Amino acid sequence: MFQTRLKETAAQVQAHLDATMMPLGHLPVIEAMRYASAGGKRLRAFLVMESARLHGVDPQHAIWAAAAIEAIHAYSLVHDDLPCMDDDDLRRGLPTVHKKWDDCTAVLAGDALQTFGFECVSRAECHTDPLVRAELTVTLARAAGAQGMVLGQALDIAAETAETPLSLDEITRLQAGKTGALIAWSATAGPLMAQQDTAPLMQYAAALGLAFQIADDILDVEGDADKVGKAVGKDASAGKATFVSLLGLKGAKSRAEDLVQKACDALYVYGDDAETLREAARFVISRDS
Template sequence: MFEAAIASAAGRIEAELERIMAPLPDQPVIEGMRYACRGGKRLRGFLVMEGARLHGIGPEQSVVAACAAEALHAYSLVHDDLPCMDDDDLRRGQPTVHVKWDEATAVLVGDALQTLAFDLLARPECAPQAEVRVALIASFARAVGAEGMVLGQAQDIAAETAGRMLTLEEITELQVNKTGALICWSGAAGALLAQADPQPLTDYAAALGAAFQIADDILDVEGDAAEVGKAVGKDAEAGKATFVSLLGLEGAKARARLLVEQAEAALEPYGAEALALKEAARFVIARNK
């Protein structure tokens, strides 16, 4: 069920992003935006759309907020790959934006994708009620800014010069911000669209986001670069603290499995209707990329 649901969501998101960017002028920065948005798992967009479906919001509406999540995620990857950040040459099996074009273009591509995300959430087709759009935008800003994703990026950079390994508590906080905040927002967005209680989906997405990051750390140790679509083994080479380095490989896997159980438990209010989301939680720790 999950595979069919995420494939359907991904198809809608791809088509909608193409439609949204079609009127934009033919410039390198626009070409870079389209390039950066291609491919990927579309997990965040799927979470938006599936959470919306649980609350009676159809895909023709929820796809707009899903595209906002994916555009924001694409921006974060473009900037994360820059030489001044993680300095990666490969993303989703393709040259990173700064490699294919140049660093200045990559910075502008990221900037444009970030602002596009907020533009989409402000559009009436995202939600007809202005108060719903304001709630989405405000929560989105907190999730991806200095209280969330950007804070996590800053904590990650600071850790490189800290002169010591981060503790488990510190690495958990870092990843809750860097990776988990946008996943949490994506999980809760469907309930926000419907003006329903977002807490069950927030709890689900928080556990899923934590499991997702642990799975990333495991893939950095066990993954194949050709399958993962980016370089592996970089964390160990850099001496970075990860869930694997702090818990051991088997300990990290056990923690990820526990988080999946917590994610599934949070979905109990939705009963059988939440099967695809439960399968998504299992997917994040079984994936090979």
Template sequence: MFQTRLQEAATAVEAHLLQVMAPMGDLPVVEAMRYATARGKRLRAFLVLESARLHGIDAAQAIWPATAIEAMHAYSLVHDDLPCMDDDDMRRGLPTVHVKWDYATAVLAGDALQTLAFECAAHTEVSDSAEVRADLALSLARAAGAQGMVLGQALDMAAETSDVPLTLEEITALQAGKTGALFAWSATAGARMAGADTAPLKAYADALGLAFQIWDDVLDIEGDAEKVGKTLGKDEKAGKATFVSLLGMDAAKSRARDLVESCASALDPYGSDADTLRDAARFVIARDS
């Protein structure tokens, strides 16, 4: 069921992204936006759509915040790949945006994807309630900005130039921003749209985001570069602290498994209706990309 719904989410969001970008024409920056948002697992969009389903929100409404989070995520990857940050040439098995086009186009495409995310989150078709739309946009700004994802990225960059390796507590806080904040927004979007309690899904997403990052660290060492779709081993070569370097491979995998169990427990208020989300957590530590 999970794989089916994940694929359905991916198909729906890819079609919707193309639809919302269709009026923008075919300038290089727009083509770069389409390129950056193509492919991918769409796990964040899936979380939006599933949380909406749990709260009885129509899929035609939920597709807008689902599209918003994928645009925001794509922007973060485009900028993260730039030479001034992670300096990656490959993403999802293809040349990164700044390699395929140029530095300026990549910066502008990322900027435009970020603003598109807010446009989608605040779109009138999301809800008849202006308060709901405003809450989605406000919470997305906080999750993506200097209280969330950007904070995590800034801490990550600072760690690269520091002679003192990060502690486990520090790297956990870093990843809570860099990866976890957008997961949390995604998983709680449906509850926000319904005016319901976000706490259970927030707890689920916090554990999910951390498990996801731990598994990324595992794949950086044990993964197949062709399947992962990007350069592997960069953190190890740079001497960066990761969950694997701090805990060891076996303990890191064990920690990820424990977090998946925490995900399942957090969903107890939803009973069997949340089984697909439980399967999503198991997928996070079973994936090869």
């Protein structure tokens, strides 16, 4: 069921992004936006759509929030790949935006994707209540900005020149921002749109986000670059502290499994209706890309 819904969501979000970006024209920066936002697993969009389904939210409204989070996520990857940050040549098995075009186009495409994401959640089509749209916008800003993803990225960059490696608690805090903040927003978008309690899905997402990052750290050690779609082994080469370097492979896998169980346990209030979200949690530590 999870794989089916994940694929359905990917197709729906891609169609929505294509249709919404169509009026923007075909300048290089617009083409770079389309290129950067195409493909991927669409896990964050799936979390939006599935949490919306659990709370009876109209999917025609939820798709705007799903498109928003994918645009924000795409912007973050474009900037993350730049030479001034991770300096990656490949993303999803294809040349990164700054390689296909140039650094300036990549910066501008990322900027445009970010603002496009905020436009999506602030449009009337996303929700009939302007107060709900405002809440979606401000919570997305916090998740993406200096209290969330950007904070995590800044801590990650600072760690590269730190005199001592990060501790486990410090890495956990870093990744809760860099990876976990957007995942948490995605999982709580549904109850937020329905104006219901976000706490159970916030607990689910907090555990899921850390499990996702631990799986990424494991893939950097064990993964196949062709399947992962980008270079592997970069963390070890850079001497970077990760969950694997601190816990070891076995310990990291065990921690990820514990987090998945914690995520699943947080869904008890939804009963069998949340089984697809439980499958999603199991998926994040079994994936090969």
